[in-house]
Amino acid sequence: MLDPVDPRRTRPSAIGVEGAGSPRLVVALTLALLLALLLAVSGCGSGAGSQPANPLAGARLWVDPRSTAAQQADAWRARVGPAADAAVEAVTSQPVATWLAGQTDDPFDEAVRVTQSAEVEAALPVLVAYHRPGRDCGSYSAGGSADADAYLAWVGRLAAGIGDRPALVVLEPDAVAQALSGTCGSPADAAGVYALLGRAVDVLAERPGTRVYLDAGHAGWVGDLDALADALRASGVGRADGFSLNVANFQTTDASVAYGERLSALLDDAQFVVDVSRNGRGAPAATEGVDAWCNPPGAALGENPRTGPDRALAVALLWVKEPGASDGSCRPGEPPAGEFWPEQAQRLVDQRP
Incomplete structure (x- = not known):
């Protein structure tokens, strides 16, 4: 990417050869100025130097030794044998988000475990808050809190468990996109979802070490970006640290980053x-x-997780969905949503480009 050129410093080399009033010199000066202006305009907003500072640059992402995949690795090895090692290592050696999705009524203890363990290792943990009322519109990942009050109490316990320790929280995958697309009800229902998410953002953002990224769906979902931006604003994205994309989906990194930009x-x-x-x-x-x-x-x-450069809009590429975790009992014999599925993990590894 070319850096913008300051027109005031653009001087044609022919100035000592031809007089200032020469038609050829005037044309050269005009062309030089036009080129400088074009470079300046094209450079604005697109060069690395024009990007905002990346608050995650240089952070080491935390690897959970007690991830679902890690817990099942030994049993899988016993059943499959040494052939399972490659897939297990490919998944368990990488930082993967910890999902707080109502496995217990109170997320406090798990939030403490994750953030304290990560802090000891000077690493950044990634958590997913996935417990809103009416979650997943009653589909494979149905569940969540009983009502808005119960949800905010749950979010409060999550925030208390994080405390002042560093954490990155992806807030409610699919919620905004589902509400906007009308998947889960009327426009009035959508407005309630947005308001509730905004209150959750505020609770989490009070914690000084917590960075909150409100989920925005994926590049193949909402085509009306103006409407999506409005929905995200109503959901408190301006008070969060940003938004998340492609959670548990499959859009390419290039497509996701272009959509995000x-x-x-x-x-x-x-x-x-x-x-x-x-x-x-x-x-x-x-x-x-x-x-x-x-x-x-x-x-x-996909590619291994990493944080972005010092200046970036896409501040990190993460493994939010644990590779090998089922999306749901979509076909006969497939496990429920969220359950680790060793054979699927093996397939994901085998088919990696």
């Missing part, structure tokens, strides 16, 4: 994180009458 431009350069856990081959097509997002056989492991 267009959305960011509507949100005062809001920064974002991208889930790259299973996007190694991009978004697969639907098969056997099952939606493409649900345990697609053609999916592959």
Whole structure:
């Protein structure tokens, strides 16, 4: 990327050869000034130097030794043998988000465990808050809090468990996009979802070490970015640290970043994180009458998680969805949503580009 040129410093080398009034010199000066202006305009907002500072630059992402995959690794090795080692290592050696999705009524203890363990290692943990009322519109990941008051109490316990320790929280995957698209009810219902998410943002953002990224769906979902930006604003994205994209989905990294940059431009350069856990081959097509997002056989492991450069809109590429965790019992024999599925983990590794 070329740096903008200051027109005041643009001087044609022919100035000592021809007089200042020479038509050729006037043309040269005019062309030089036009070129400088074009470079300045094209450089604005696109060069690395024009990006906002990345608050995550240089952070080491935390690897949970008690992740679901790690807990099942020994049992899988005993059943499959040494052939399982490659897939296990590919998943368990990388930092993967810890999902707080109502496994227990109170997320406090798990939030303490994760953030204290990460702090000891001077690493940044990634947590997913996934417990809103009416979660997943009653589909495979149905559940969540009983009502708004119960949800805010739950979020309060999550925030208390994090305390003042560093943490990155991805807030309520799919919630905004589902509400905006009308998947879960009327426009009035959507307004209630946005208001509740905004209150959750405020509770989490009170913690000095917590960075909150409000989920915005994925690049293949909402085409009306103006409407999505409005929905995110109503949901408190301006009080969060940014938004997240592609959680548990398969859009390519390039497509996700390009989509995120267009959305960011509507949100005062809001920064974002991208889930790259299973996007190694991009978004697969639907098969056997099952939606493409649900345990697609053609999916592959994506690139390893990492934080972005010192200045960036896309501040981190993360494994938010644990590779090998089921999307739901979409086909006969497939486990419930969130359950680790060793055979799927193996497939994701085998099909990695």
